Amino acid sequence: MNRFLQSAALLAMLAIAAPAAAVLNVFATVPEWGALAEELGGDKVKVYTATNALQDPHHVEARPSLIARARGADLVVATGAELEVGWLPLVLLQAGNPKVQPGKPGYFEATQHVPMLEKPVRLDRAEGDVHPGGNPHIQTDPRNIARVAGPLSVRLAELDAANAAYYQSRYKAFAERWKAAVANWEQQAAPLRGAPILVQHKAFTYLEAWLGLKEIAALEPKPGVEPTTAHLSEVLATLQRQPVRMVIRAAYQSDRASQWMAERAKINAVALPFTVGGDDAAKDLYGLFDDTIARLLKGMQ
Amino acid sequence: MSRSLLVRSALALALLSAADVEAASDADLAQIRDEIRQLKESYEARIRALEQRLQDAEGKVAAPAPASASVTAAAAVPPEPVTAAAPASPASGIGAFNPAISVVLQGVYANLSQGPKRYAIAGFVPSGDIAPAKRGFSIAESELGLSANVDDKVYGNLIFSLTPDNTISVEEAYGVLTALPEGLTPKFGRFKSGIGYLNDQHQHVWDFYDAPLPYQAFLGGQFTSDGLQLKWIAPTDTFVELGAEVGDGANFPGAERNRNGIGDVAAYVHAGGDVGASNSWRAGLSWLGLRPQGRQYVQADTKGNEAQIGFSGRSQLAIADFVWKYAPNGNAQDTNFKLQAEYFWRRENGDLTYDSDGALGLTRTSGYSSRQNGWYAEGVYQFMPSWRVGARYDRLDPGRLDYGANGAYLASPSYDPQRYSLMLDYTPSEFSRFRVQWQQSRTRPDFTDNQLFIQYILSLGAHGAHKY
Numbered sequence: 001m002n003r004f005l006q007s008a009a010l011l012a013m014l015a016i017a018a019p020a021a022a023v024l025n026v027f028a029t030v031p032e033w034g035a036l037a038e039e040l041g042g043d044k045v046k047v048y049t050a051t052n053a054l055q056d057p058h059h060v061e062a063r064p065s066l067i068a069r070a071r072g073a074d075l076v077v078a079t080g081a082e083l084e085v086g087w088l089p090l091v092l093l094q095a096g097n098p099k100v101q102p103g104k105p106g107y108f109e110a111t112q113h114v115p116m117l118e119k120p121v122r123l124d125r126a127e128g129d130v131h132p133g134g135n136p137h138i139q140t141d142p143r144n145i146a147r148v149a150g151p152l153s154v155r156l157a158e159l160d161a162a163n164a165a166y167y168q169s170r171y172k173a174f175a176e177r178w179k180a181a182v183a184n185w186e187q188q189a190a191p192l193r194g195a196p197i198l199v200q201h202k203a204f205t206y207l208e209a210w211l212g213l214k215e216i217a218a219l220e221p222k223p224g225v226e227p228t229t230a231h232l233s234e235v236l237a238t239l240q241r242q243p244v245r246m247v248i249r250a251a252y253q254s255d256r257a258s259q260w261m262a263e264r265a266k267i268n269a270v271a272l273p274f275t276v277g278g279d280d281a282a283k284d285l286y287g288l289f290d291d292t293i294a295r296l297l298k299g300m301q
Numbered sequence: 302m303s304r305s306l307l308v309r310s311a312l313a314l315a316l317l318s319a320a321d322v323e324a325a326s327d328a329d330l331a332q333i334r335d336e337i338r339q340l341k342e343s344y345e346a347r348i349r350a351l352e353q354r355l356q357d358a359e360g361k362v363a364a365p366a367p368a369s370a371s372v373t374a375a376a377a378v379p380p381e382p383v384t385a386a387a388p389a390s391p392a393s394g395i396g397a398f399n400p401a402i403s404v405v406l407q408g409v410y411a412n413l414s415q416g417p418k419r420y421a422i423a424g425f426v427p428s429g430d431i432a433p434a435k436r437g438f439s440i441a442e443s444e445l446g447l448s449a450n451v452d453d454k455v456y457g458n459l460i461f462s463l464t465p466d467n468t469i470s471v472e473e474a475y476g477v478l479t480a481l482p483e484g485l486t487p488k489f490g491r492f493k494s495g496i497g498y499l500n501d502q503h504q505h506v507w508d509f510y511d512a513p514l515p516y517q518a519f520l521g522g523q524f525t526s527d528g529l530q531l532k533w534i535a536p537t538d539t540f541v542e543l544g545a546e547v548g549d550g551a552n553f554p555g556a557e558r559n560r561n562g563i564g565d566v567a568a569y570v571h572a573g574g575d576v577g578a579s580n581s582w583r584a585g586l587s588w589l590g591l592r593p594q595g596r597q598y599v600q601a602d603t604k605g606n607e608a609q610i611g612f613s614g615r616s617q618l619a620i621a622d623f624v625w626k627y628a629p630n631g632n633a634q635d636t637n638f639k640l641q642a643e644y645f646w647r648r649e650n651g652d653l654t655y656d657s658d659g660a661l662g663l664t665r666t667s668g669y670s671s672r673q674n675g676w677y678a679e680g681v682y683q684f685m686p687s688w689r690v691g692a693r694y695d696r697l698d699p700g701r702l703d704y705g706a707n708g709a710y711l712a713s714p715s716y717d718p719q720r721y722s723l724m725l726d727y728t729p730s731e732f733s734r735f736r737v738q739w740q741q742s743r744t745r746p747d748f749t750d751n752q753l754f755i756q757y758i759l760s761l762g763a764h765g766a767h768k769y
Contacts, residue, residue: 052578054630059731061626061633063581063769064540064573071484071534082764086731090766093456093477096484096534125732225730226686254635254686 080109081133128222140207200249250274400449401763424699424714514695515675614651667705
């Protein structure tokens with residue numbers, strides 16, 4: 001009898017303990033928010049990242065695996081500003097998970113917390129793949145990561161109130177360490193200030209604003225439109241008047257156009273990791289910017 | 302700030318600080334004092350304005366913070382200063398709640414070696430709008446879609462189909478309950494059934510101009526029903542979806558019925574997942590059951606007469622579907638490959654009425670049963686950005702047909718209809734596609750139809766998302 005009571009008590013304890021041990025399932029649309037959620041959530045969150053750094057986040061398919069993961073998510077962390085418009089709405093509509101629908105606490109958009117650049121004055125598809133909310137590639141400026149971290153930690157605490165203090169302390173630690181890291185990157189990147197560059201896709205607006213890089217032209221004739229030989233020749237002609245130091249592209253993009261330009265203009269073609277996992281060095285958010293700065297500095301040589 | 306004011310104030314300060322300057326007259330001093338007072342007032346006004354702006358900005362930043370008590374601890378986290386005003390103000394005014402509008406425009410140039418009126422699939426009941434486009438230039442079906450969240454619980458979608466012969470039809474019109482937990486999504490209204498792989502995809506997202514032969518032969522193109530659908534996604538990391546539908550069963554392989562209750566029943570299971578970063582797949586099994594009463598069609602009898610035939614009985618269809626997609630590292634932008642195949646089995650039992658309209662004066666009803674099947678397989682390869690090539694093979698097996706006593710007039714076919722298709726398409730952006738498709742269609746034993754289609758598909762308006 002005593003034994004029975006003991007095991008009954010044990011079972012009861014397990015039953016009570018089980019929900020407390022549950023972690024928040026976070027569905028991050030892109031690797032940078034997955035990495036940030038891990039920094040802020042520690043072992044209280046389980047992060048699934050829907051895309052990898054070698055995928056173009058504009059063009060992802062609403063794969064069955066994404067629907068299955070969104071079904072079990074407690075929090076969806078998206079970039080917003082229509083970056084994921086081609087797939088996330090469909091995934092959320094099919095997932096049958098009311099917790100993570102837009103407008104619910106389980107849906108978080110990073111661009112809501114960041115001053116947006118390049119808001120188009122003319123909304124017309126003839127302008128290419130334009131985003132009405134502004135350029136969505138905010139993660140290329142580490143100060144934006146910090147801006148998103150605060151509201152995201154608040155959201156984690158809201159969804160998992162029992163661990164609010166834990167998220168708060170992790171946020172504090174992250175914010176301090178990140179601030180120091182940003183200062184360090186800015187110091188390292190001082191030689192980049194004012195450097196004229198070319199970009200393949202207009203994906204580095206925030207990086208340019210942060211480091212004072214000067215974008216002379218983009219290889220894509222319109223955002224999201226594949227570079228054409230005619231447009232590349234025009235850009236090449238521009239370089240006669242305005243020489244640049246390098247042409248940069250994101251790891252997920254084909255190197256064809258960049259290499260074409262690099263050979264003819266005798267400049268460096270630099271592939272930036274663009275997000276966590278974009279190359280071997282960009283293992284986490286810190287590595288992402290360490291490597292971005294290092295590659296840019298190398299490109300200056 | 303005016304430059305002269307700066308200069309003068311600097312001068313004034315310098316003069317004041319030089320306490321030992323005695324040369325200044327009283328009049329000068331009064332003037333300087335007056336200027337300093339003006340300066341102070343001007344600055345105070347500016348500072349007040351700036352303070353007000355700061356307060357406003359702080360108010361905006363604080364507003365989105367959650368209000369629930371449990372969060373107050375976390376809200377105390379020092380927020381990172383936001384340098385610019387927070388979220389953009391949403392659209393306002395009378396148009397703010399307009400639904401998302403999307404339009405699909407399509408057109409085709411068709412070059413057919415046989416007239417489309419002679420199109421038929423030997424051994425299979427002709428049904429629906431399955432013939433190829435008319436010869437020469439024509440617009441194909443245009444689509445107008447309106448969708449929005451109705452409220453916090455329902456999402457609504459209406460899709461009109463505008464056909465080249467100036468008719469408008471409701472292709473889909475349904476509501477979806479979005480607030481149910483546990484992976485449940487009920488849908489109600491008119492919708493394309495979730496059976497198979499291609500059935501619930503709109504024609505403009507297909508990889509070929511026309512539907513595969515088994516879709517034409519067994520579903521009249523695509524199966525749409527007015528009714529209810531319930532889908533459930535299993536709480537697993539591998540995608541598992543169970544679906545069930547009931548409907549009015551008025552469309553082929555059903556028939557208009559003047560009855561209460563349920564006309565068609567469908568059930569299906571789909572599973573899918575990723576294999577590494579580069580591969581993904583989806584597979585499914587579906588079943589569709591109907592009881593058509595007096596389903597009419599016209600068929601040539603053994604004497605060459607076009608006889609009206611009516612079928613009443615039980616029709617059951619099973620579909621196995623499989624899709625596998627490959628893209629290097631999951632990045633489909635440069636190159637990708639898609640393999641897709643579906644297999645159909647159909648069984649029909651019941652009564653067949655030969656010459657059901659009495660035009661031949663030979664009206665007779667007899668038992669009927671059939672077991673038929675068909676399949677198609679296609680591969681589409683994107684070999685460089687924007688450019689894809691594809692190949693498809695379709696084949697039908699008329700199987701066993703038992704006409705009973707009507708066997709005197711109706712022959713059991715022994716011909717396997719088949720078709721070979723090749724296509725090349727160019728997709729300059731997500732919103733436009735141009736396609737050339739050539740195919741050899743041998744759906745009748747008496748001739749071969751060589752078909753060439755040049756097609757355009759344009760999408761306007763709201764950014765559509767494509768199903769997997």
